[in-house]
Amino acid sequence: MKTSAVQSASMLIRSYPIISLQIDKKRLEIILAQLESVIDQAIAGDIAEFGCHAGATALFIRRLLNSKASTKQFYAYDSFEGLPAKTIEDASVSGSDFKAGELKVSKHDLLLNFKKAGLRPPIVHKAWFNELKTKQLPETIAFAFLDSDFYRSILDSLEIVWPRLSEGGVIIVDDYMRSHLPGATRAVDDFFANSPIRTRHQNNLAIIRK
Ligand SMILES: C[S@@+](CC[C@H](N)C(=O)[O-])C[C@H]1O[C@@H](n2cnc3c(N)ncnc32)[C@H](O)[C@@H]1O
Numbered sequence: 001m002k003t004s005a006v007q008s009a010s011m012l013i014r015s016y017p018i019i020s021l022q023i024d025k026k027r028l029e030i031i032l033a034q035l036e037s038v039i040d041q042a043i044a045g046d047i048a049e050f051g052c053h054a055g056a057t058a059l060f061i062r063r064l065l066n067s068k069a070s071t072k073q074f075y076a077y078d079s080f081e082g083l084p085a086k087t088i089e090d091a092s093v094s095g096s097d098f099k100a101g102e103l104k105v106s107k108h109d110l111l112l113n114f115k116k117a118g119l120r121p122p123i124v125h126k127a128w129f130n131e132l133k134t135k136q137l138p139e140t141i142a143f144a145f146l147d148s149d150f151y152r153s154i155l156d157s158l159e160i161v162w163p164r165l166s167e168g169g170v171i172i173v174d175d176y177m178r179s180h181l182p183g184a185t186r187a188v189d190d191f192f193a194n195s196p197i198r199t200r201h202q203n204n205l206a207i208i209r210k
Helices: 003-015 025-040 056-067 107-116 151-164 182-191
Strands: 046-050 074-078 123-126 141-146 165-174 200-202 205-209
Touching: 003 025, 003 056, 025 056, 025 141, 025 165, 025 205, 046 056, 046 151, 056 074, 056 107, 074 107, 107 123, 141 151, 151 165, 151 182, 165 182, 182 205
Parallel strands: 046 074, 046 141, 074 123, 141 165
Antiparallel strands: 165 205, 200 205
């Protein structure tokens, strides 16, 4: 990755507030630097976030696309019902943390945050990932950020994104190796278990380049 990618991502992060606790500066910097490298390398396809919540990361994705004058479409997905129920793969020492319905925000909240920031909103679909229809999904994806906390949710989004990801495209999965959300690590490891693809991780992000 070029140094300039890191610099311009950090400049954006220094210039604007992070509107929720769902992401921090360090991870945001990594996400944006990877996105910028995908754009600089002219990797074909659109941008997607699975688990967009109120838009803390999505606002910066849009700012970066604007700063690069990118014409890529930006899609954002969420149940807007909060988290689903955990499955056995999500069981952790923190036990009852992260209950079904937690992290609920509305699609209106997300759109309002884009309006307040004076930014064009992404194409937003309110749905559980496993209920999304083909016509609601980009045909080709260059970059995807998967941030949905639980095993089944992350697996569902990987199953959607991977076949659509261009060669050279990047997937970043949040919460990798985070002990209180073990489903995230299990989903990534299970999905790529029989594949030659190597995932690397940094600051609790799994970074996967096709
Ligand atoms: C940690 S938040 C995402 C934070 C967001 N990426 C940000 O940077 O602000 C997780 C989101 O994933 C959504 N989610 C979890 N599982 C989902 C599923 N199976 N289908 C749709 N949305 C899901 C939740 O509603 C929640 O808004």
